[in-house]
Amino acid sequence: MDKIIRGVLKFNSRMRKDYTADIDRFSQKVVKPLTVFITCMDSRLNPITFVQANPGEVFCIRNPGNMVPHYCEAEAEGISAEGAGLELGCIMNDIGNVVVCGHSDCKAVNSLYAQRNCWHRIQERTMDSPLKSWLSLHGLQTVQKFTKLFSEEDQQRSARGETILGGFKFNFGREEFVCNVDPNNKFNLEDKLSQFHCLQQASNVASYPLLQPYLKKGEVKIHAMWFDVSKGQMHLFSPTNGYFIPIEETSADELAKEITS
Known part of the structure; x- marks a missing residue:
């Protein structure tokens, strides 16, 4: 202190x-708020600095593992701060963009990956460990989907650069798109899961009924971003390309055009 x-x-x-x-x-x-920004509470992340926002421009929601409880889970378990934040931002303050931002070396996601083949352990919930219960409630869906899509052999081949973990679909509220994680195989398996997890949480935003009319009209748009901590490099998911693309001078204009169209 x-x-x-x-x-x-x-x-x-x-x-x-x-x-x-x-x-x-x-x-x-x-000052019109521009974005609801949902990210991890990892101390290495400073979202206001990343996007160079002015006071009043970003509503920031942080939790372990940049989780967005699916509406059905939130309804069953009680009110979620994330759902309340989406209503406060998008409905009450007329914010038109929601960003879910994951990152490399995420301790919450690393824990999920370590337990990927023993779902029963992830499903265990105990008040002795609120973190384990949190991961169980809101990370299990990611792990189940990831391991059903990609066998252990596929994962290891991807780690060796022999295959790409792709061909799966997500929906951010309007239409499905085909996705790939780390198509250039630059990252380790935990970070590949982190990118997949980020997409899952972004799709969970669209599960909230109060947002769905706005999503259908295009008045609210959902985006997924992913930060490479070691390189200080922010990525934005491109539905057209189906993977996370580094935000750089060479890509910024095309990415901005895509997400505003």
Whole structure:
């Protein structure tokens, strides 16, 4: 806590004046929130920095493993903060974009991958470990689908660069598209599952009935992003190409055109 307190003092002396000036400047005009950004609580992620957002532009929801409880699960288990956040952002504040952002070396997803062949262990829920219960409730669907689609042999061949884990479909609220994870086989198997998991959670956003009329009209759009922590590289999922593409000068214009069409 000493470091936290010293950090606040540093903020007070060096940054608070600029911060309050920014808040005052933005409060004098209507600042329309642009995005509901759902991401992991991993301390290496700083979504506001990634997207260079101004105060008031991003509603950020964070939890272990960038989970979005499927509407049926949320309804069965009680109200979810993520569902409430989607309503607050998209319905009450008229936000037109929802981003689910996963990342490499995600400890929550790594745990799911380690238990991929023993679903019964993932299904175990205990108040002694709220984290295990959280992963069980909202990560089991990812693991089940991934292991049904790809055998252990397929996964290992992919790790050796001999095959691609692809050909599966997801839907972000309007139409299905064919997907592949890591078609260039740059990442390890845990990170491949992380990309798959990110797509699963983005599709879960579309399960909320209150969003579905907006999704059908194109007034709300769902996007999946994935951050490579070691390289500091953000990727955006392209439904047209069917995989995550690095956001760079050479790809930015085409990606922006695709997601706004």
